[in-house]
Amino acid sequence: MSEKPDYKDTVFLPKTDFPMKAGLPQKEPGILAQWQDEGLYQQVREARSGREKFILHDGPPYANGDMHIGHAMQRILKDMVVRSQTLLGKDAPFVPGWDCHGLPIEWKVEEKYRKKKKNKDEVPVKEFRAECRAYAQHWVDVQREQLKRLGLLGDWDNPYLTMDYYAEATIVSELMRFAEAGNLYRGAKPVMWSPVEKTALAEAEVEYEDITSTQIDVAFEITESRIEGLEGAHAVIWTTTPWTIPVNQALAYGEDIEYALFELEVADRFTDFDEDEATWTSRGRYLVAHDLGPHFLSRLPAHENGTVRLTAIWQCKGSDLAGTVARHPMHHLGGFYATPRPLLPGDFVTTDSGTGLVHMSPDHGEDDFDLCKAHGLNPVFAVMDDGRYRDDWPWLGGEDERRRAVINANFNAPDGPICSDLREAGALLSASADYAHSYPHSWRSKAKVIYRCTPQWFVPMDKPLSVTPAEAGVSPGHEQIPASAGMTLREIATQEIARVQFTPPKGRNRIGSMVEGRPDWVLSRQRAWGVPITLFVRPDGTYLQDPDVNARVIAAVREEGVDAWDEARKAEFLGDAHNPDDYEMVTDILDVWFDSGCTHVFTLESGRWPEQRWPADLYLEGSDQHRGWFQSSLLESCATRGRAPYDAILTHGFTMDAKGFKMSKSLGNTVDPNKVMEQYGADIIRLWALSVDFTEDHRIGDEILKGVGDQYRRLRNTFRYLLGALDGFVGDMGDAGEIPELERYVLALLADLDGKLRTAIEAYDFNTYTRLLVDFCNEDLSAFFFDIRKDSLYCDGPDSTKRNAYRTVLDLLFHALVRYAAPVLVYTAEEVWTTRYPDGGSVHLLEWPAVPGVTADGAKWARLRALRETVNEAIEPLRREKQIRSSNEADVVVPAAEVPEGFSDADLAELFITATVTRGDSDAVTVTRSAESKCGRCWRLLPDVEEDGDLCDRCDDVVGEVAAR
CATH class of the missing domain: 1.10.730.10 (Isoleucyl-tRNA Synthetase; Domain 1)
Incomplete structure (x- = not known):
C-alpha cells in the first residue's frame, strides 16, 4: 500500500x-x-473637539505615599468612564489632581523632624512650608508615574495641584465669597481635636476603634430642690470620660423619664451572709432613673456578694426636677467649683445606659455646649491644645506630675488622679476599667481625639444664605439651578442630594443622613501647611468685608502662594482706608476639605483647562467620601453657587484581601x-x-x-x-x-x-x-x-x-x-489593533462600532445550542474510553422532537461537528463510531472517501484549484 x-x-x-x-x-x-x-491624549481631544461633553472631575488623593491597590481600583474605574464615554463619541477630557495641603503632608514632614530630634516650632514657618511643598511634589511625581503605568488616559503633564499658586488664590477667593456674603462666623464650639497634632479635625479625618475605658458613677450633692426631701440626697451621673469631670458645669435630665430616689443600704454582716438576718445601714439617698436602678446597683462594689441593696423611696417625672441645684464634688476647692450646678432638661438624655442623668461639660460635648449655652453657662477652656489642663486650673493644673494628657489611660484609671480625688471627696460610687466601646482616633497619628471647645471659624448650616449662581463655563442643559434664595445651606444641600443621581442608590441616604445631622462646618485648623484664612478681625470678633482688600490678598497669593499672607504685608493689604492697628490677621489655615471642596472651581470653571466645563457630570470615589470630598464639594458649591458641582455620584467599596x-x-x-x-x-x-x-x-x-x-x-x-x-x-x-x-x-x-x-x-x-x-x-x-x-x-x-x-x-x-x-x-487592544493595522493610528481614537442590525430566531438557536451541548456530553465518554478521538468520528442519533425546524441532518452534522446526525424516536442521544473513512485533508469521515487518507470531493476540488494557481 x-x-x-x-x-x-x-x-x-x-x-x-x-x-x-x-x-x-x-x-x-x-x-x-x-x-x-505621540501625544495620544491631545490626539483624542482633537478628534472629539466640538462633540457633546462628558466631564468626570477627579477627586484629589493625598500626595504622601506610593499608589496602593485602592488607588488602582479607583483610577481604573475613572479611566473606564472616560474611555467608554470617549468611545461613544463624546468629548471626555480628564484632568488628574492631587491634594497637597494639610495634616497628612505636614505630619510626614514632622516625622522627619522627630527622627532628627528637631522641633518643628523652631523652624521658620516659610522654611517649613517649603519642605511640605517639596515633599508633596515628590509624591505627586511618584504617584503620577505609577498611575500612568496603569494605562490611564488623562492630562498627566498638566494636572491640578491644590498647592499651585493659582489654586491657592482660587481657594482664598472662594473663602472671600463666603466672607463677603456673611456666610462665615467665628465662634467657640466643641470640635473634634487631636492633642497630638494640636488641631481641630474633620469627621473625615477620624476613624473609630474599639477600646476599653474606665466607667465611673459620681455623686453630686443636691443643695436646692422644690421636691421635699431631695436636698441632701445625691444625683448620680455615669461617664466613660472621667477627665471631663473637672470642667463640669451642670447636670441634665430627661423631662419624660421616670426618676426614683433610692436609699442605698449596706449589710453589717459578711460571714455566712443571710440577707434576712443582716442588719442594714443606710449609706445615703441617690437619684437615678427608675429603670436604671438595677444597673446602677450592679456597678457598685460588694454588689456581687449581696451586701448592698437599693430601695426606692419615691418616684417623679423628670420635669419635676426643674429648679433643682447640686454642687460639684470638688466644691471645697472654691472658685469655679463653688458655683452651683443646675439640673437642666435635655432632650438627648435617654435610659439606654448609665443613670439617666448626664453631667454637662460645655467645653467637651456638642449637647453639653448647646444646653449650657441656652442657660448662660459658657466654656472655660480649661484644656489646652496639647490635651493638658491649664497651668492656673484649680484642679489638676500646674506643672506637677499629676498634670498630664487627659486622654492618657492612666490619668483616667480607677487609681488615677481623677478617681483618687473623687474617692477622697466621697463622691466616687464606682469605678471600673472594663467598658468596651468605639472611640474616635486621628487617622494620621492614630491617637485618641477629644471634643474640645476652641475659637474656630464656621460656615453655618442653618442660617439663610446669600448665594450667587455661577454662569461661566456652564454647558447647555446645566443652566437651571434650583431656587435657593432664603434657604439654609442644609436645605440647599438636601435639595441637591434629592436631585443628584447616585450609583449605587444607597449613597443618597448615606450622604443625606450625614448632611441632615451634621453641625456647622468647621473651616479652621491650627497648623502651618495650608491655605490661610485670610481675614482681618476686629477686637469685637467681627471681620473686615472689603472687596478691595480681598482683591489685593488674592492677587498676592496668586503671585507668591500661601506665604504671601504675612504680618509684614498687613498695611499693604489693608491700604489707606483701614488702620492696621485696628485689626488682627488670622493665623489659622483652612480645613483641607475646603481646599478639595474648591477643586471644581479652579479645574472646571477657571478656563485654565478650556476643554472642561462646570458642573461635572460625575464624581467618582470610594464610599468614605460621602463624609469627605463629596460632602465638602457639595457644601462649598451650594453655599456659593446654589447647587451641587456634580450631577451624579458613583461610589465603590473597599478592596479586601483574598x-x-x-x-x-x-x-x-x-x-x-x-x-x-x-x-x-x-x-x-x-x-x-x-x-x-x-x-x-x-x-x-x-x-x-x-x-x-x-x-x-x-x-x-x-x-x-x-x-x-x-x-x-x-x-x-x-x-x-x-x-x-x-x-x-x-x-x-x-x-x-x-x-x-x-x-x-x-x-x-x-x-x-x-x-x-x-x-x-x-x-x-x-x-x-x-x-x-x-x-x-x-x-x-x-x-x-x-x-x-x-x-x-x-x-x-x-x-x-x-x-x-x-x-x-x-494595552492589549492597542497591540491587537496595530498588529492588523500598523499604520492605522491608535485604537483609542476609534469610536463605537457600527453593528449591522441583523435579527435571528434566538429561541430556535437556543434550542439548537442546548441540543448541541447534550450531544457533546454524550460523545465525551467515548472519547475518554478512546473509542473515538474527536467528534468528527461520531455518528449521532438525536431525538427528533428536540430538533428545531429549519435544520437538515447535514446542517446538524456541521453544527455538531460530527460525521453524521440522524433523528430517532428515542428521548436520548446515542453515539457510535462512524464506519466511514477519514479525509486526509479535512479529517472528516465521509462516504465519498474510499479509504483513510484519500480526499473527499470538496478537498479534492480545493487542492486542484490551489495547484492550478
Missing part, C-alpha cells in the same frame, strides 16, 4: 505574528512610551499594584478591577489574579484567532440575504451584545460590561461559532461563498470587539 500524501500545506490555517504569550510586563511600557511620544479581611501592613496582607504590574501587567489589574462588583467591598489575592489571568488568556486567544483567520482578508459578504443562517445568528448576538454594553456604560455597570464581553468571546465565539466554522476556514476554497461570509463576519467581529475591549484592556 502506497504512502498517502501530506496535505497540510494546502490547509488554510490562521497566520498571525500576534503571540499567544502576552508578556505584558515587558510590552506595556513600550506602548505607554509610544502614547506619550479572605475578605481589611488590608493592613501589620497583617502582611496588602497587595502592591506596582508589584502586580511587574508580575502580570497592568491589563490584568484592569480586568480584575472591572470584573468585580466594585459597588460593594471586593477581594484580591494571588488565586484571584490567577483566575483573572486565565480570563485574559481566553480573551487574548479570541483576538489571536481573529487576527490569524483574517490574514490577508479583503472582502465583503455582499447581499445580506446571502448570509448563511449561522452567520446571521452570530451577527444578531453581536447586535444584542452591542445594546447591552451601551446600557452597561450608561449605568456604570462595568462588571456586567466586562462579563458580557468575556462570555461572548468564550461561549458564543470560541466554543461555538469559531469551533463550527474552523472546517470551512481551514478547508473550503479561497473563493468559497461560505468561507468569505464567515471571514466577513469575523471582520465585523474584530472591529467591534477591539473597540469594546479598548476601555478595559487598553
Whole structure:
C-alpha cells in the first residue's frame, strides 16, 4: 500500500505574528512610551473637539505615599468612564489632581523632624512650608508615574495641584465669597481635636476603634430642690470620660423619664451572709432613673456578694426636677467649683445606659455646649491644645506630675488622679476599667481625639444664605439651578442630594443622613501647611468685608502662594482706608476639605483647562467620601453657587484581601499594584478591577489574579484567532440575504451584545460590561461559532461563498470587539489593533462600532445550542474510553422532537461537528463510531472517501484549484 500524501500545506490555517504569550510586563511600557511620544491624549481631544461633553472631575488623593491597590481600583474605574464615554463619541477630557495641603503632608514632614530630634516650632514657618511643598511634589511625581503605568488616559503633564499658586488664590477667593456674603462666623464650639497634632479635625479625618475605658458613677450633692426631701440626697451621673469631670458645669435630665430616689443600704454582716438576718445601714439617698436602678446597683462594689441593696423611696417625672441645684464634688476647692450646678432638661438624655442623668461639660460635648449655652453657662477652656489642663486650673493644673494628657489611660484609671480625688471627696460610687466601646482616633497619628471647645471659624448650616449662581463655563442643559434664595445651606444641600443621581442608590441616604445631622462646618485648623484664612478681625470678633482688600490678598497669593499672607504685608493689604492697628490677621489655615471642596472651581470653571466645563457630570470615589470630598464639594458649591458641582455620584467599596479581611501592613496582607504590574501587567489589574462588583467591598489575592489571568488568556486567544483567520482578508459578504443562517445568528448576538454594553456604560455597570464581553468571546465565539466554522476556514476554497461570509463576519467581529475591549484592556487592544493595522493610528481614537442590525430566531438557536451541548456530553465518554478521538468520528442519533425546524441532518452534522446526525424516536442521544473513512485533508469521515487518507470531493476540488494557481 502506497504512502498517502501530506496535505497540510494546502490547509488554510490562521497566520498571525500576534503571540499567544502576552508578556505584558515587558510590552506595556513600550506602548505607554509610544502614547506619550505621540501625544495620544491631545490626539483624542482633537478628534472629539466640538462633540457633546462628558466631564468626570477627579477627586484629589493625598500626595504622601506610593499608589496602593485602592488607588488602582479607583483610577481604573475613572479611566473606564472616560474611555467608554470617549468611545461613544463624546468629548471626555480628564484632568488628574492631587491634594497637597494639610495634616497628612505636614505630619510626614514632622516625622522627619522627630527622627532628627528637631522641633518643628523652631523652624521658620516659610522654611517649613517649603519642605511640605517639596515633599508633596515628590509624591505627586511618584504617584503620577505609577498611575500612568496603569494605562490611564488623562492630562498627566498638566494636572491640578491644590498647592499651585493659582489654586491657592482660587481657594482664598472662594473663602472671600463666603466672607463677603456673611456666610462665615467665628465662634467657640466643641470640635473634634487631636492633642497630638494640636488641631481641630474633620469627621473625615477620624476613624473609630474599639477600646476599653474606665466607667465611673459620681455623686453630686443636691443643695436646692422644690421636691421635699431631695436636698441632701445625691444625683448620680455615669461617664466613660472621667477627665471631663473637672470642667463640669451642670447636670441634665430627661423631662419624660421616670426618676426614683433610692436609699442605698449596706449589710453589717459578711460571714455566712443571710440577707434576712443582716442588719442594714443606710449609706445615703441617690437619684437615678427608675429603670436604671438595677444597673446602677450592679456597678457598685460588694454588689456581687449581696451586701448592698437599693430601695426606692419615691418616684417623679423628670420635669419635676426643674429648679433643682447640686454642687460639684470638688466644691471645697472654691472658685469655679463653688458655683452651683443646675439640673437642666435635655432632650438627648435617654435610659439606654448609665443613670439617666448626664453631667454637662460645655467645653467637651456638642449637647453639653448647646444646653449650657441656652442657660448662660459658657466654656472655660480649661484644656489646652496639647490635651493638658491649664497651668492656673484649680484642679489638676500646674506643672506637677499629676498634670498630664487627659486622654492618657492612666490619668483616667480607677487609681488615677481623677478617681483618687473623687474617692477622697466621697463622691466616687464606682469605678471600673472594663467598658468596651468605639472611640474616635486621628487617622494620621492614630491617637485618641477629644471634643474640645476652641475659637474656630464656621460656615453655618442653618442660617439663610446669600448665594450667587455661577454662569461661566456652564454647558447647555446645566443652566437651571434650583431656587435657593432664603434657604439654609442644609436645605440647599438636601435639595441637591434629592436631585443628584447616585450609583449605587444607597449613597443618597448615606450622604443625606450625614448632611441632615451634621453641625456647622468647621473651616479652621491650627497648623502651618495650608491655605490661610485670610481675614482681618476686629477686637469685637467681627471681620473686615472689603472687596478691595480681598482683591489685593488674592492677587498676592496668586503671585507668591500661601506665604504671601504675612504680618509684614498687613498695611499693604489693608491700604489707606483701614488702620492696621485696628485689626488682627488670622493665623489659622483652612480645613483641607475646603481646599478639595474648591477643586471644581479652579479645574472646571477657571478656563485654565478650556476643554472642561462646570458642573461635572460625575464624581467618582470610594464610599468614605460621602463624609469627605463629596460632602465638602457639595457644601462649598451650594453655599456659593446654589447647587451641587456634580450631577451624579458613583461610589465603590473597599478592596479586601483574598479572605475578605481589611488590608493592613501589620497583617502582611496588602497587595502592591506596582508589584502586580511587574508580575502580570497592568491589563490584568484592569480586568480584575472591572470584573468585580466594585459597588460593594471586593477581594484580591494571588488565586484571584490567577483566575483573572486565565480570563485574559481566553480573551487574548479570541483576538489571536481573529487576527490569524483574517490574514490577508479583503472582502465583503455582499447581499445580506446571502448570509448563511449561522452567520446571521452570530451577527444578531453581536447586535444584542452591542445594546447591552451601551446600557452597561450608561449605568456604570462595568462588571456586567466586562462579563458580557468575556462570555461572548468564550461561549458564543470560541466554543461555538469559531469551533463550527474552523472546517470551512481551514478547508473550503479561497473563493468559497461560505468561507468569505464567515471571514466577513469575523471582520465585523474584530472591529467591534477591539473597540469594546479598548476601555478595559487598553494595552492589549492597542497591540491587537496595530498588529492588523500598523499604520492605522491608535485604537483609542476609534469610536463605537457600527453593528449591522441583523435579527435571528434566538429561541430556535437556543434550542439548537442546548441540543448541541447534550450531544457533546454524550460523545465525551467515548472519547475518554478512546473509542473515538474527536467528534468528527461520531455518528449521532438525536431525538427528533428536540430538533428545531429549519435544520437538515447535514446542517446538524456541521453544527455538531460530527460525521453524521440522524433523528430517532428515542428521548436520548446515542453515539457510535462512524464506519466511514477519514479525509486526509479535512479529517472528516465521509462516504465519498474510499479509504483513510484519500480526499473527499470538496478537498479534492480545493487542492486542484490551489495547484492550478
